Amino acid sequence: MTDISRRDFLKGLAVGGTLGYFAMAGVSSTVMKNAFLPPPKVGAVEIGECKSVKATVISETSWFNNSLLMGDMQKAGGLLVNQYEIPWTNTGVQEGWKGDNAGGYSTLIEVEQLDGKKRKFLLDTGWNVDWTDTCFQREGIDKMLSNKEIEFLFVTHEHFDHYWGVEATLKYYPDIPVIVPKGFYPEGFELLKGAEFTKCHLANKVPHTGPLEVRDSSKVHPVIPGVASITFDVPIITRVFGEQALVFNVKDKGLVVITGCCHMGIITLMEYVRETIKGGDNIYAIQGGLHISPFEDWDPQYDDLVLAIHKYGIQKMGCNHCTGYVTAEKMIAVNLPLVRGTAQNKSKRDIYLGNGDFLMI
Numbered sequence: 606m607t608d609i610s611r612r613d614f615l616k617g618l619a620v621g622g623t624l625g626y627f628a629m630a631g632v633s634s635t636v637m638k639n640a641f642l643p644p645p646k647v648g649a650v651e652i653g654e655c656k657s658v659k660a661t662v663i664s665e666t667s668w669f670n671n672s673l674l675m676g677d678m679q680k681a682g683g684l685l686v687n688q689y690e691i692p693w694t695n696t697g698v699q700e701g702w703k704g705d706n707a708g709g710y711s712t713l714i715e716v717e718q719l720d721g722k723k724r725k726f727l728l729d730t731g732w733n734v735d736w737t738d739t740c741f742q743r744e745g746i747d748k749m750l751s752n753k754e755i756e757f758l759f760v761t762h763e764h765f766d767h768y769w770g771v772e773a774t775l776k777y778y779p780d781i782p783v784i785v786p787k788g789f790y791p792e793g794f795e796l797l798k799g800a801e802f803t804k805c806h807l808a809n810k811v812p813h814t815g816p817l818e819v820r821d822s823s824k825v826h827p828v829i830p831g832v833a834s835i836t837f838d839v840p841i842i843t844r845v846f847g848e849q850a851l852v853f854n855v856k857d858k859g860l861v862v863i864t865g866c867c868h869m870g871i872i873t874l875m876e877y878v879r880e881t882i883k884g885g886d887n888i889y890a891i892q893g894g895l896h897i898s899p900f901e902d903w904d905p906q907y908d909d910l911v912l913a914i915h916k917y918g919i920q921k922m923g924c925n926h927c928t929g930y931v932t933a934e935k936m937i938a939v940n941l942p943l944v945r946g947t948a949q950n951k952s953k954r955d956i957y958l959g960n961g962d963f964l965m966i
């Protein structure tokens with residue numbers, strides 16, 4: 606500890622604990638890490654390998670006006686109010702889709718297996734059915750669903766912007782296998798069966814007739830060779846519970862993690878992948894909502910969070926939506942490898958992957 610003064614060490618701790626200190630200490634941090642921290646545990650669960658994965662953003666504009674969305678939640682009683690009890694603004698939104706503030710989140714996943722076979726899955730299904738359908742038609746998801754080329758719908762969590770547009774998927778493929786995380790509420794299952802909830806302006810006119818699987822957090826769930834899902838028991842704003850993510854093992858690259866909102870927290874997610882899945886010490890890429898500043902607020906502790914991401918040595922970050930623009934700016938400022946987008950199809954900025962953009966590993 607000769608080259609580092611006690612004063613600097615304490616200053617570092619005040620900034621943000623050990624990580625803040627390491628960030629301040631620069632090159633000396635490796636020495637310090639080796640001295641103070643035990644070697645990280647690396648996972649043992651084998652998920653196989655795939656040749657590549659491509660994740661295309663069908664829609665990341667979950668809502669079009671942030672302050673309206675926040676206002677809807679606050680007027681209803683705050684962030685913990687049941688999402689089905691909130692009268693979401695659905696008329697007169699200038700920048701919205703046909704006056705509605707509801708958009709949605711949906712991603713197409715295309716995997717090439719080692720034998721060359723291509724597999725397709727849909728991760729989340731938007732919010733506003735009309736907007737989601739428009740996005741589906743733009744990217745050809747409508748035809749892929751009708752042809753049953755898309756093998757299943759993987760619902761990351763029950764949130765309005767990821768799940769409530771389920772009619773857009775069922776319209777083209779009513780018996781599609783659906784995978785949800787443990788923690789879904791009765792309303793979520795009723796919606797799938799064709800319920801209507803007038804208070805929150807929600808309906809599904811096409812009942813689901815296919816298999817439904819609920820995945821819990823007890824294990825890593827195999828999907829296809831090189832792909833697995835993981836589930837987190839996490840309480841989430843607007844009375845949602847549980848979120849699941851997908852992990853891919855791409856040959857000669859490393860692990861790729863694709864999330865919906867990342868309500869489990871990016872560090873919790875990265876640590877779990879590293880400690881559980883074989884190859885977890887090489888997380889090559891991540892894509893999805895990273896849930897740091899979804900409403901563009903900022904707290905100094907988020908700076909530590911952004912700096913902490915360096916620890917995982919991620920090569921490509923394809924974030925969007927609830928990551929927040931302010932977070933993206935901070936990530937770029939500290940040289941995290943954010944993949945830029947094109948600001949098309951109503952995505953507002955090119956700072957991260959937007960509607961129609963993709964990441965291929």
Ligand SMILES: [Fe+2]
Binds near residue numbers: 762764767866868
């Ligand atoms: Fe969410």
Ligand SMILES: [Fe+2]
Binds near residue numbers: 710764766894
């Ligand atoms: Fe979200």
